Amino acid sequence: MEEQQHRNALPQGFKLFEYEIHSVLGKPGGFGITYLATDTHLRQSVAIKEYLPSDFAIREGRSTVYVKSSSYDESFQWGLKCFIEEAQVLAKFNHHNIVRVSRFFELNGTAYMVMEYQKGQSLTEFLKQKRVLTEEELKSVVIPLLEGLEEIHQAGVLHRDIKPNNIYLRDDNTPVLLDFGSARFAIGQKTRSVTSIVTPGYAPLEQYDNEIKDQGPWTDIYALGAVMYNAITGESPPAATRRVMKDPMMPAVKIGAGRYSRSLLLAIDWALQLSEEDRPQTVDQWREKMLATSDNVPEEKFAPKQYWTSVNIVGIGIIILLCTITS
CATH class of the missing domain: 3.30.200.20 (Phosphorylase Kinase; domain 1)
Known part of the structure; x- marks a missing residue:
């Protein structure tokens, strides 16, 4: 290709x-x-x-x-x-x-x-050199991106394809968000091709159903949370479809304990909830948790939840079938 x-x-x-x-x-x-x-x-x-x-x-x-x-x-x-x-x-x-x-x-x-055009490199390339980021480095990338995301969300625009390769670090290390996924998403809807509109590990579950209407700021928040998970672990999270029945993803609050503030780790886990209703609904809501100075928030509130229920059995089956057909 x-x-x-x-x-x-x-x-x-x-x-x-x-x-x-x-x-x-x-x-x-x-x-x-x-x-x-x-x-x-x-x-x-x-x-x-x-x-x-x-x-x-x-x-x-x-x-x-x-x-x-x-x-x-x-x-x-x-x-x-x-x-x-x-x-x-x-x-x-x-x-x-x-x-x-x-x-x-x-x-x-x-x-x-x-x-x-400005000289620099993608976050993907930067992570190849560093493997993981310190909390200070991670926040220097994420917090400015949140400000940009907040502005586009307030205008009713979604990015839909946030991942390390679409985050560019200028030579002064300031980040810029590239390559919005509008055309990709539009073609995926027309062709009903799931694989054309998702990046496994960074796409939330709702993006695997191209008919779904429940995409919003929380969709981009999941993707940026996945970028943060990669930055503290050196690996992308499992694809959302793999996390449905028995989630193999170790929570950030456990894998990053002792190296990052608990509020930051809980914010990552909150963003990576499978159900969009369980995620932060706005950038401001998520940022407030991420920058909280108090670490006494119960872990259970933000820990990954079991998504499998009798209500969504049929929907998940359709998603898995579509992924099989289009892969």
């Missing part, structure tokens, strides 16, 4: 209006390619994200993107519409910890999103 995406990439030196392509940034994803480019008018570097879902589309020649089959056209166009709408929404935000979109345009049978 990665080899195919590189073949789909625009060549070095290609011009998109005043933007000149230099190289592919990072690992191409299944829904698009991000390039390092130069704004030849302003003489500054920018990042340009191109909508190119590799399951449905391919580049022919040096520029134009085509769907592989007419049967994919509806899904491609639906994802394109959501990609453009995402760019329009992100362009309205001017928050230091949310990727800034300065322009978008349609060209070559697809669309492009022009974003600010």
